[in-house]
Amino acid sequence: MANIYYDEDASLDYLKDKTVAIIGYGSQGHAHALNLRDSGIKVIVGLLAGSRSIEKAKAEGFEVYTPDEAAKRADVVMILTPDTVQPQLFYSAILPNLDEGNALAFAHGFNIHFGQIVPPAYVDVFLVAPKGPGHLVRWMYEEGKGVPGLFAVYQDFTGNAREVAMAYAKGIGCTRAGLIETTFKEETETDLFGEQAVLCGGATALIKAGFETLIEAGYQPEVAYFECLHELKLIVDLIYQYGISGMRYSISDTARYGDVTRGKRVYEAVKPIYKKILEEIQEGEFAKEWILENVANRPHFNALVKKDEEHPVEKVGKELRKMMPWLGGKSL
Numbered sequence: 442m443a444n445i446y447y448d449e450d451a452s453l454d455y456l457k458d459k460t461v462a463i464i465g466y467g468s469q470g471h472a473h474a475l476n477l478r479d480s481g482i483k484v485i486v487g488l489l490a491g492s493r494s495i496e497k498a499k500a501e502g503f504e505v506y507t508p509d510e511a512a513k514r515a516d517v518v519m520i521l522t523p524d525t526v527q528p529q530l531f532y533s534a535i536l537p538n539l540d541e542g543n544a545l546a547f548a549h550g551f552n553i554h555f556g557q558i559v560p561p562a563y564v565d566v567f568l569v570a571p572k573g574p575g576h577l578v579r580w581m582y583e584e585g586k587g588v589p590g591l592f593a594v595y596q597d598f599t600g601n602a603r604e605v606a607m608a609y610a611k612g613i614g615c616t617r618a619g620l621i622e623t624t625f626k627e628e629t630e631t632d633l634f635g636e637q638a639v640l641c642g643g644a645t646a647l648i649k650a651g652f653e654t655l656i657e658a659g660y661q662p663e664v665a666y667f668e669c670l671h672e673l674k675l676i677v678d679l680i681y682q683y684g685i686s687g688m689r690y691s692i693s694d695t696a697r698y699g700d701v702t703r704g705k706r707v708y709e710a711v712k713p714i715y716k717k718i719l720e721e722i723q724e725g726e727f728a729k730e731w732i733l734e735n736v737a738n739r740p741h742f743n744a745l746v747k748k749d750e751e752h753p754v755e756k757v758g759k760e761l762r763k764m765m766p767w768l769g770g771k772s773l
């Protein structure tokens with residue numbers, strides 16, 4: 442079993458008297474910056490001139506510099522821009538401003554693992570990857586809770602990289618929920634697999650396939666929405682809180698029987714596809730495709746996202762969610 446680290450295992454002292462530069466102020470960027478600051482760490486933000494997020498970061502009380510200036514002023518530089526723009530940003534603005542003994546940090550191992558960023562030997566290199574979307578990293582921290590996370594050290598120049606990484610993870614709230622040590626390879630491959638096959642790609646595929654099946658058979662779209670999308674959250678909440686067996690305790694035995702027998706068929710259909718998706722990740726095929734898609738300005742990606750934005754499940758959902766004011770929540 443993996444060692445799992447909690448608050449008492451990590452010390453914020455390793456970030457005391459250090460300045461952390463958060464480069465990028467999006468989903469993860471705003472959450473790391475705010476949580477670290479609330480944990481008593483000095484944080485500055487690095488954003489390109491003209492960046493849309495400058496106003497937000499300033500309004501939330503941060504000193505905002507250009508990425509090169511932020512890197513120059515910092516001891517720890519955490520890169521939280523989209524993965525595909527990180528190499529260009531790293532070589533143009535960050536690398537020239539890294540001093541000996543600084544730390545270069547990531548929330549995902551993609552660019553190091555796939556060789557898109559090659560760090561200099563005179564810095565520490567680590568990752569702290571929360572296992573949750575950035576907005577939840579912030580909201581849960583504010584509620585005194587945390588999102589679990591992984592950390593890995595790729596390069597330990599100072600001899601303290603591991604302790605600094607764990608301090609960083611504590612500062613953003615991961616050690617409240619559980620922090621696991623990993624490698625850049627394991628984090629990168631499992632994270633890509635999870636988001637493609639299960640969490641995002643897999644879940645949305647199940648929703649769309651279920652919704653379409655019911656609509657095509659003549660059932661009302663609103664009924665299909667409640668059945669295949671809305672209730673999924675309620676079922677997953679039970680699994681999240683009580684495990685699969687706990688969820689099965691709350692559902693009817695008719696549902697339980699359908700779950701274990703029909704679910705098995707879905708499982709058998711999906712498992713070989715999952716293996717193929719994982720292989721494409723491990724062999725760098727997915728990384729190459731995604732990097733080249735960006736070089737071409739994302740034509741395939743944009744077309745697929747647009748098609749899904751126009752899916753009837755989105756149209757129905759928009760209307761039905763208006764009738765549930767408690768879903769308003771905080772804005773993303």
Ligand SMILES: NC(=O)C1=CN([C@@H]2O[C@H](COP(=O)(O)OP(=O)(O)OC[C@H]3O[C@@H](n4cnc5c(N)ncnc54)[C@H](OP(=O)(O)O)[C@@H]3O)[C@@H](O)[C@H]2O)C=CC1
Pocket residue numbers: 464465466467468469470488489491492493494495520521522523524526530548549570571573574575576
């Ligand atoms: N999203 C998530 O929850 C998770 C993300 N990660 C990892 O965290 C990292 C950050 O991801 P995420 O938070 O989604 O990123 P976002 O897409 O939310 O980052 C947006 C920020 O990056 C800035 N930015 C966009 N393009 C550039 C550019 N070309 N040069 C400089 N800055 C730019 C944006 O500026 P502007 O405001 O001008 O657009 C904005 O401040 C990635 O490595 C990702 O894999 C890891 C775990 C979960």
Ligand SMILES: CC[C@](O)(C(C)=O)C(=O)O
Pocket residue numbers: 571572573574575632635636640641
């Ligand atoms: C599930 C998607 C994710 O890996 C995440 C929020 O953890 C991401 O890259 O955004």
Ligand SMILES: [Mg+2]
Pocket residue numbers: 571572573632636
């Ligand atoms: Mg992830």
Ligand SMILES: [Mg+2]
Pocket residue numbers: 549632633636
């Ligand atoms: Mg990811």
